Amino acid sequence: MIEIPSSIEGGEYQLNDLEQLLKPIGYTIGGNWDYDHGYFDYKMDDQEGYQFLRLPFQVVEGQLDSSVCTVKLGTPFLLSHEYEGGVDEDADVGNFSASFDQFQSPENKDAPIPESFVNTGRVLVSELESIL
Template sequence: MKFENTNLENHVVNVKLLNEIMEELGFVLAGQWDYERVTYDYKFELRNEIYYLRVQGYSVEGHVESSKGKIQLLTPLLGKYYYPHGVEYGEGENFPQAVLDKSADLLKKAEEQIALVSKFIIL
């Protein structure tokens, strides 16, 4: 499921600041990055089911591991994990309302914090 109209996809963010904001909100970068892409996941565990809110981005300047790298964010996704196949993001998936509400809240907070730091820091 895509979270449209979050305004996150309109931001280019310094990777160091982005890492700090996402970590503060409970997202994990873990090993899901390479020199050109990042993926932040927020894991939900409800009634023996696992869901992931995923915020992805790609480098538009510098590299991901560089403190000066700049990341263009993409439209956030929500998916359900199926063992052993992985995460499915299809529009036909059903998500608990609590997961949808928490996801929307996290994305709103992320966008607000990114917009705030973007006003004060020249990228």
């Protein structure tokens, strides 16, 4: 994980407004959200694992599943996940268990981030600063 300090840190926004600004440029709300915090993710690459720019936010007022929710932005950071290559040929997966185990867990949840993605992350954060 590599943090990218930014002038957007500490900014407060209506979550719906943030979604309207960020979704059209490729951000999604990541699956790691809870009632009081979450992340906007921008997938930079998925060739050798996954490289993301992640923009964390904390709920200031309301709840994430409500129609009105105010959030405070945290420090953007880069995240890299490496996945084990190949398919597990010895797996005994039935229809029932497949509904729960659809996705492979990362082999390394905090893999090294190539310098080219660090530069891309800085450019993306600059873009966020100009939009927000």
